[in-house]
Amino acid sequence: MYRIRMFAVRHARKFERIYTWIERVMVLLDPVFARIGYNRVERPIALVEKGVKTLLFDCKMCGQCVLSSTGMSCPMNCPKQLRNGPCGGVRDGGFCEVKPEMKCVWVLAWDGASRMKDGAEKIREVMPPVEHSLQGSSSWLRVSREKAEAIRESREASRKTLAKAFPEARANEPAAAPLSVEPSKATQAEAEK
Amino acid sequence: MTNTNSQNTDLLAYTKPPEGHVSHSRLERVLRSGRFAVTAELNPPDSADAEDVYQAAQPLGEVADAINATDASGANCHMSSIGICALLTRSGYSPVYQISCRDRNRIAIQGDVLGAAALGVSNVLCLTGDGVGVGDQPGAKPVFDFDSLSLLRTIRTMRDEGVFLSGRKITRPPQLFLGAAENPCIEPHEWRPDRLIKKIDAGAEFIQTNYIYDIPLFEAFMARVRDAGADKRVFIIAGVGPLASAKAARWMRSNVPGIHIPDHIIARMEATENPSVTGKQICIELIQQLRKIKGVAGVHIMAYRREQLVSSIVLDSGVLAERRKGKAR
Numbered sequence: 001m002y003r004i005r006m007f008a009v010r011h012a013r014k015f016e017r018i019y020t021w022i023e024r025v026m027v028l029l030d031p032v033f034a035r036i037g038y039n040r041v042e043r044p045i046a047l048v049e050k051g052v053k054t055l056l057f058d059c060k061m062c063g064q065c066v067l068s069s070t071g072m073s074c075p076m077n078c079p080k081q082l083r084n085g086p087c088g089g090v091r092d093g094g095f096c097e098v099k100p101e102m103k104c105v106w107v108l109a110w111d112g113a114s115r116m117k118d119g120a121e122k123i124r125e126v127m128p129p130v131e132h133s134l135q136g137s138s139s140w141l142r143v144s145r146e147k148a149e150a151i152r153e154s155r156e157a158s159r160k161t162l163a164k165a166f167p168e169a170r171a172n173e174p175a176a177a178p179l180s181v182e183p184s185k186a187t188q189a190e191a192e193k
Numbered sequence: 194m195t196n197t198n199s200q201n202t203d204l205l206a207y208t209k210p211p212e213g214h215v216s217h218s219r220l221e222r223v224l225r226s227g228r229f230a231v232t233a234e235l236n237p238p239d240s241a242d243a244e245d246v247y248q249a250a251q252p253l254g255e256v257a258d259a260i261n262a263t264d265a266s267g268a269n270c271h272m273s274s275i276g277i278c279a280l281l282t283r284s285g286y287s288p289v290y291q292i293s294c295r296d297r298n299r300i301a302i303q304g305d306v307l308g309a310a311a312l313g314v315s316n317v318l319c320l321t322g323d324g325v326g327v328g329d330q331p332g333a334k335p336v337f338d339f340d341s342l343s344l345l346r347t348i349r350t351m352r353d354e355g356v357f358l359s360g361r362k363i364t365r366p367p368q369l370f371l372g373a374a375e376n377p378c379i380e381p382h383e384w385r386p387d388r389l390i391k392k393i394d395a396g397a398e399f400i401q402t403n404y405i406y407d408i409p410l411f412e413a414f415m416a417r418v419r420d421a422g423a424d425k426r427v428f429i430i431a432g433v434g435p436l437a438s439a440k441a442a443r444w445m446r447s448n449v450p451g452i453h454i455p456d457h458i459i460a461r462m463e464a465t466e467n468p469s470v471t472g473k474q475i476c477i478e479l480i481q482q483l484r485k486i487k488g489v490a491g492v493h494i495m496a497y498r499r500e501q502l503v504s505s506i507v508l509d510s511g512v513l514a515e516r517r518k519g520k521a522r
């Protein structure tokens with residue numbers, strides 16, 4: 001699907017927007033996922049993710065998607081699997097050192113990134129090596145879970161600040177400035193059973 | 194601590210590096226003091242004889258602040274870089290330990306970094322490495338667990354935070370001057386300066402470039418590097434090498450990844466009666482031109498299988514004489 005891959009890079013800006021949108025939906029769905037259980041949705045979601053991303057980006061399901069930092073050009077298609085390319089072997093015309101018939105994945109990446117809004121800055125950050133134990137798992141779900149967790153944490157932080165700002169009320173009427181962690185909908189459902 | 198009987202401060206016991214330095218490396222001292230540095234590449238022997246390493250090192254040691262021990266460059270099997278480094282530090286040379294990400298994973302590399310530092314190595318050059326396909330054993334499994342940037346960041350973390358990438362503590366962190374390679378004359382020209390900056394962010398303190406034969410192209414690169422202020426954040430050592438003949442130059446251009454030689458250089462090699470002399474002369478001229486480019490902190494000489502030329506190339510170029518006169522970069 002080399003042609004579609006090239007298309008995705010040419011339209012990196014649009015895909016960036018679609019991606020932010022998908023991410024938002026995934027975060028909104030967090031309570032649903034939590035209720036069903038992240039373990040149980042992992043397989044079906046990973047299947048969908050794999051289907052969509054394989055078609056568009058020749059996705060290899062590394063489980064650590066960084067497309068929005070690589071100009072929508074999947075770095076797992078680089079024969080050296082660089083996460084911070086391109087290497088020093090790029091051929092004239094921007095072709096790959098190892099597979100001369102293919103455009104260098106990272107030449108495309110910098111190109112795509114220059115068309116993106118946040119991507120142009122994101123590609124300048126140094127990426128860590130791939131965590132091979134995550135191979136095959138869903139990146140989308142991981143992002144959804146992480147973002148939702150971050151939102152929960154920030155809510156808790158604000159609750160703490162409130163309780164600190166109204167110490168007397170907190171002492172007299174704990175319910176007015178509660179500190180305890182709210183059980184997630186999933187655990188509530190469990191308790192009801 | 195005083196060191197009376199040896200010139201080689203790299204082999205000092207485990208002491209703190211000088212103020213403002215990260216290692217005991219001579220290369221680091223030369224660069225930080227503003228002198229024009231000279232480094233040279235050693236061609237690794239295909240033998241198990243230490244004498245072969247010493248013979249190759251001798252003509253380089255006369256003029257170089259550090260000797261690069263290559264790590265199976267071009268994916269060809271030779272004596273290992275860590276083995277060469279061990280031999281070199283033993284006899285008082287200051288090596289640059291090259292690490293390629295092609296052949297070893299993160300477990301092996303982090304272990305080797307500690308081993309190298311314990312052997313007295315104080316310079317490391319982090320490379321991605323050529324693909325296995327161009328080498329003498331194309332059926333080998335390419336590893337590429339790290340890339341050069343994640344490798345740089347890892348070694349910097351080991352050095353400055355005193356931990357492995359896993360977070361486990363290192364009781365005595367390695368004191369290493371960190372280097373990376375750059376290939377300014379290769380596509381994508383537009384993004385090469387950006388990637389250089391990324392390497393500095395990852396931890397690179399010096400850069401050794403691949404062969405520069407195209408001065409205008411390199412100048413354009415350097416202009417953009419200077420505009421970004423990157424030449425103030427890293428020492429850039431420009432790579433050069435004597436060509437053996439027009440045929441060899443053409444072969445290199447089409448068979449060795451990442452080599453750019455402009456046609457006019459090849460034409461000059463073709464026109465000459467004595468290619469060896471002309472190749473050397475071109476190299477000397479390149480050094481003199483590079484020396485004048487603002488932001489170039491030194492030269493790196495890669496004389497494939499022609500080590501004996503290195504010292505006369507450097508001496509004839511005059512860069513060391515200028516240095517002795519106290520002329521700064």
Ligand code: SF4
Binds near residue numbers: 077085088096098099
């Ligand atoms: S040329 Fe590009 S795609 Fe090919 S190995 Fe190098 S960085 Fe990867």
